[in-house]
Amino acid sequence: MRSLTNTPTRYGWAMIILHWLIGIVFIGQFALGFVMVRTASQRTSFELIQLHKSFGFLLLGLVILRIAWRLGNAAPALPASVGALERRTAPLAHFALYALQIALPLSGWALVSVSTLEIPTMPFDLFVMPNLPLAVSDASESFWIAAHWYLAYAGIALVAVHVAAALRHHFLLRDTVLARMITPSSGGEENGRSIRS
Amino acid sequence: MHARILGLAAFAACLAVPAAAAVALSDAAGSYTINPSGSSIRFTIGKAGGGGFDGTFGRFKGTIRIDNGDVGRSKVDLTIYPESVGTGQGRIDAFLRSDAVFDATNNPEIQFRSTSVTRTGDTTALVTGRLTARGRTFPEKFSAELDGLKGGTIKFHVTGKVLRSRYGMDVGTPLYSNVVNFDMTLMGRRG
Numbered sequence: 266m267r268s269l270t271n272t273p274t275r276y277g278w279a280m281i282i283l284h285w286l287i288g289i290v291f292i293g294q295f296a297l298g299f300v301m302v303r304t305a306s307q308r309t310s311f312e313l314i315q316l317h318k319s320f321g322f323l324l325l326g327l328v329i330l331r332i333a334w335r336l337g338n339a340a341p342a343l344p345a346s347v348g349a350l351e352r353r354t355a356p357l358a359h360f361a362l363y364a365l366q367i368a369l370p371l372s373g374w375a376l377v378s379v380s381t382l383e384i385p386t387m388p389f390d391l392f393v394m395p396n397l398p399l400a401v402s403d404a405s406e407s408f409w410i411a412a413h414w415y416l417a418y419a420g421i422a423l424v425a426v427h428v429a430a431a432l433r434h435h436f437l438l439r440d441t442v443l444a445r446m447i448t449p450s451s452g453g454e455e456n457g458r459s460i461r462s
Numbered sequence: 463m464h465a466r467i468l469g470l471a472a473f474a475a476c477l478a479v480p481a482a483a484a485v486a487l488s489d490a491a492g493s494y495t496i497n498p499s500g501s502s503i504r505f506t507i508g509k510a511g512g513g514g515f516d517g518t519f520g521r522f523k524g525t526i527r528i529d530n531g532d533v534g535r536s537k538v539d540l541t542i543y544p545e546s547v548g549t550g551q552g553r554i555d556a557f558l559r560s561d562a563v564f565d566a567t568n569n570p571e572i573q574f575r576s577t578s579v580t581r582t583g584d585t586t587a588l589v590t591g592r593l594t595a596r597g598r599t600f601p602e603k604f605s606a607e608l609d610g611l612k613g614g615t616i617k618f619h620v621t622g623k624v625l626r627s628r629y630g631m632d633v634g635t636p637l638y639s640n641v642v643n644f645d646m647t648l649m650g651r652r653g
Contacts (some may be wrong), residue, residue, distance in 0.1 A: 305560065382551065387637055
């Protein structure tokens with residue numbers, strides 16, 4: 266049985282797809298963010314910034330969907346191979362990842378809302394996204410630019426830890442932590458070590 | 463009684479305006495050099511979600527020649543220096559001057575050369591011509607209204623819409639409208 270929802274030990278399709286989609290968009294946004302502010306052509310830079318805004322709103326939507334899904338569909342238990350320290354820290358790290366995936370788009374939205382450039386936002390040219398009700402000023406714009414940068418650095422650091430932990434589980438501990446985020450719940454429940462080990 | 467006199471005076475004044483204006487255009491015949499200090503070139507571009515942004519060109523030059531007897535043979539030449547664009551926001555000005563929009567370094571002039579002038583009223587005319595920006599030329603038309611004529615100076619209020627996309631300046635659409643609304647006051651001095 267290929268399940269859309271999570272089981273006590275495995276993730277369902279919905280969570281797996283949301284996880285990788287959000288992962289790709291989130292990491293892509295870091296890359297796009299760095300490139301767009303270093304592009305010499307003002308035109309290309311402008312267009313990349315609009316694309317960054319579009320993907321930011323997509324990310325916000327996906328993360329809200331994921332949190333809603335997760336609230337109604339508990340994550341599978343950690344395999345027995347996960348140690349006591351990680352059992353305590355992993356949920357905190359995952360909570361922080363969710364928090365940053367909300368905070369980054371919101372701080373970006375705040376940034377464009379207070380910017381004295383007053384450039385409208387149209388995610389993927391589809392509709393006009395209203396600005397947040399914040400006062401426009403150079404000082405606020407500087408503040409939100411700084412906040413967006415610091416949050417981005419925190420996000421990159423956390424994603425790096427997340428990826429390193431997943432690789433450690435897969436290649437060093439040889440458990441199902443990474444595998445179960447790739448293959449969905451398939452009826453046959455296994456806990457702890459995968460067949461590979 | 464007073465009311466009737468006032469009414470008559472108002473009626474007479476109404477008659478007098480177009481008559482005086484009609485005279486004005488033929489009186490206006492001659493060559494004028496556009497005087498930037500008495501003139502202004504403003505533009506506005508609508509923004510998605512309402513509002514828009516406006517700017518001015520601070521530096522421009524040109525001539526207006528009004529043909530004696532045949533308004534249709536009148537001519538208008540206008541050269542705008544896009545480097546002088548001003549929106550009140552330095553970052554937007556730099557963006558507009560850059561190769562994203564005007565590419566002012568490689569294309570220092572925007573030129574309008576009239577090809578025909580058609581009178582549309584006592585004090586109004588439609589000016590058709592060729593607009594060149596960023597190396598591309600297209601026909602454009604502007605409405606001109608005589609706004610004053612005295613002591614060797616002439617003043618026109620000129621409005622028109624230009625589609626920026628065909629001049630290679632489509633950046634920012636559809637966030638910003640493709641239509642640029644021009645609103646100019648051109649004051650010319652005889653000679």
